[in-house]
Amino acid sequence: MSDALSCPVTGATEPLPEYPLPRAAGCPLAPAPTAQALRAGKPITKVKIWNGSTPWLITRHADQRALLPDSRVSDDDLNPGFPYVNAHRAEIAPVTPRLITNTDAPEHTRLRRTVNGPFVVKRIEKMRAPIQKIVDDLIDEMLAGPNPTDLLKAFALPVPSLVIAELLGVPYDDHDFFQRSSSLVLDGSAAPEDARRASGELVAYLDNLIRQKTATPGKDVLSEMAGRVQAGEMTHAEAVSMGVAMLIAGHETTATMISLGTLALLQHPDQLALLRETDDPKVIANAVDEVLRYLTIVQTGVRRVAKDDIEIGDVVIRKGDGMIFDLHAANWDPEVFPEAERLDLTRPARIHQAFGYGPHQCLGQNLARLELQVVYGTLYRRIPTLRLDAAIEDLEFDHTGTTYGVHGMPVAW
Ligand code: HEM
Numbered sequence: 001m002s003d004a005l006s007c008p009v010t011g012a013t014e015p016l017p018e019y020p021l022p023r024a025a026g027c028p029l030a031p032a033p034t035a036q037a038l039r040a041g042k043p044i045t046k047v048k049i050w051n052g053s054t055p056w057l058i059t060r061h062a063d064q065r066a067l068l069p070d071s072r073v074s075d076d077d078l079n080p081g082f083p084y085v086n087a088h089r090a091e092i093a094p095v096t097p098r099l100i101t102n103t104d105a106p107e108h109t110r111l112r113r114t115v116n117g118p119f120v121v122k123r124i125e126k127m128r129a130p131i132q133k134i135v136d137d138l139i140d141e142m143l144a145g146p147n148p149t150d151l152l153k154a155f156a157l158p159v160p161s162l163v164i165a166e167l168l169g170v171p172y173d174d175h176d177f178f179q180r181s182s183s184l185v186l187d188g189s190a191a192p193e194d195a196r197r198a199s200g201e202l203v204a205y206l207d208n209l210i211r212q213k214t215a216t217p218g219k220d221v222l223s224e225m226a227g228r229v230q231a232g233e234m235t236h237a238e239a240v241s242m243g244v245a246m247l248i249a250g251h252e253t254t255a256t257m258i259s260l261g262t263l264a265l266l267q268h269p270d271q272l273a274l275l276r277e278t279d280d281p282k283v284i285a286n287a288v289d290e291v292l293r294y295l296t297i298v299q300t301g302v303r304r305v306a307k308d309d310i311e312i313g314d315v316v317i318r319k320g321d322g323m324i325f326d327l328h329a330a331n332w333d334p335e336v337f338p339e340a341e342r343l344d345l346t347r348p349a350r351i352h353q354a355f356g357y358g359p360h361q362c363l364g365q366n367l368a369r370l371e372l373q374v375v376y377g378t379l380y381r382r383i384p385t386l387r388l389d390a391a392i393e394d395l396e397f398d399h400t401g402t403t404y405g406v407h408g409m410p411v412a413w
Pocket residue numbers: 100101102112245246247249250251253254257297298302303353354355356357359360361362363364365367368
């Protein structure tokens with residue numbers, strides 16, 4: 001495969017864009033400008049990644065919706081041509097247990113069925129009152145503590161850590177360990193041996209915890225999975241790996257949506273005022289979806305490989321070709337979200353793809369939405385004078401992790 005795009009008329013070539021694409025300096029919350037330009041001009045085009053391979057980059061909302069649920073589009077990272085995020089992922093793929101995150105139907109359907117139950121709206125909604133208490137208590141503590149403070153440490157990280165610990169039945173006292181290990185696993189710039197060690201430690205930790213839950217079950221998701229293992233519906237290894245996946249996926253993402261979401265809202269005081277002045281759950285729910293759309297924090301692109309030839313528009317994606325779905329570019333697609341660059345909490349936002357699309361759409365989306373609804377509906381009303389205590393240019397953003405984020409967010413009130 002050529003490393004260049006060539007002009008069909010003159011034959012002139014230009015090198016393929018390298019993915020991930022950089023954001024513009026001084027514009028930390030917008031998608032990479034190249035991704036936006038490609039969406040307008042070459043919405044399905046080749047890019048080059050870290051190992052020199054050249055998967056397709058798909059940037060339009062409509063094309064993502066057509067391809068992500070297509071059964072010829074595979075999430076199985078053992079298929080030749082899979083566009084791994086980094087060398088560590090490539091190295092561990094052959095020894096990683098088969099999970100919902102790396103299987104296709106019918107195996108994916110079976111595995112997902114074993115874990116869907118606790119995450120359906122009806123069951124998640126029962127967590128509203130406990131989450132409200134967690135959020136209120138943390139705000140009380142923040143108000144009683146130093147001013148200014150780091151919103152990330154004082155509030156954004158503890159909220160999802162406490163919630164996921166309660167839901168899974170993981171002792172919160174271990175949060176330093178599981179926060180540190182999961183961020184190492186997700187950090188694209190971490191040394192492979194560190195990421196490998198962190199993921200091994202998480203596996204050992206969950207293995208031990210699930211054995212304990214088998215002996216003395218509680219009313220939590222890990223106990224429920226231990227019960228499914230005993231009933232022969234899943235293996236112990238599958239339960240351990242699922243526990244690790246939920247623990248990893250369950251807190252850094254939501255923490256980032258709290259810190260970066262607050263940053264985005266502070267940059268748009270008129271929108272923040274709308275949120276502060278309402279207690280209408282529908283308005284708050286839509287606001288959460290709009291901030292999810294606007295920020296689309298999963299920044300490494302959703303990765304897939306073609307299991308067969310796929311014709312789409314004027315392109316043929318060949319069997320074995322890698323595919324990267326840039327969710328942020330799709331969520332700023334003006335064909336679906338007019339003036340997509342405007343944060344507008346009143347626009348219909350729910351059809352965004354910040355949680356992906358198709359069979360692998362985020363398992364924890366109802367939980368994440370609920371946590372963010374409680375946070376956005378409470379934090380700015382309880383601390384109406386909340387402000388950033390630094391220049392936005394001085395914040396340090398995380399460009400290498402699976403999720404975009406900020407290393408610390410000083411706030412005052
Ligand atoms: C705002 C917070 C969150 C965002 C933006 C987010 C985003 C995503 C995205 C984009 C995917 C799709 C990946 C793909 O198609 O390959 C995904 C999948 C997943 N997410 Fe989330 N997520 C969030 C919160 C959570 C939470 C709280 C959990 C807790 C359980 C979770 C668990 C998962 C799991 C297990 C999958 C894999 C699903 C599958 O492959 O079938 N996520 N998430």
